[in-house]
Amino acid sequence: MVRRLTVTFLFLYAVSVVAITVFPIRVRSAAYWAGEPWWTVFHWIPGDVDAPSFVLNVIMFIPLGILLPLLRPSLDAIGRLAGHAAAASSAIEVTQFMLGMTLGSRRTVDVNDLIANTAGALLGLLILRLAVPSRQHRAGYGAGSPPSPSPPG
Structure with a gap:
């Protein structure tokens, strides 16, 4: 039951993102973009971003950092979660680029979004670890069954 609820939240979260x-x-x-080179959609300078945009991107990925480790305990590691978050963020940026090149929507591809999204997922993992300190308990929540007690000793 808990696993099904977690999967539902992850699906609704992904649709929202x-x-x-x-x-x-x-x-x-x-003709709308005539005279403006296609590479102007890339923003490669880290730190060259407005604070509200950065903070919103961090907030947007906090649920990912909570939900993924619950569903896949192997992602309860900083490096693995960071890799998955960076991959998800990169997929968003590539999608925005492709839509810009094919349909002319011209959304920017920003390295700061990648940094903020990854940081947000790691912040989500931190929140999860503070809320459920035991790795065994976190794994039990994702599996949908309560964790078995540890043997004494």
């Missing part, structure tokens, strides 16, 4: 990061798609003709 797609709704925020991909939609609306504004189709524009090539």
Whole structure:
């Protein structure tokens, strides 16, 4: 029951992230961007971002850092979770780039989004670890059954 609820939350979260990061798609003709090179959509300088945008990107990925380790205990490691969060964030950025190149929506591809999203997932893991300190208990919640007690000693 708990696992099914966690999977449902993860699905609803993923749909929400797609709704925020991909939609609306504004189709524009090539003439709209005439004279502006395609590479201007890339922002590669870390730290060159407004604080509210950065904070919102951190907040957006906190649920990922909570839900993934609950569903897959192997992701209850900083490096593994960071890799999955960076991959998910990269997928969003690539999608935005492809929509920009094919449909002219022209959303930016920003390294700061990647940094903020990964940081948000790690913050989510920290929150999960503070809320449920025992790794065994966290694994039990994701499995959908309560963890068995540890033998004394």
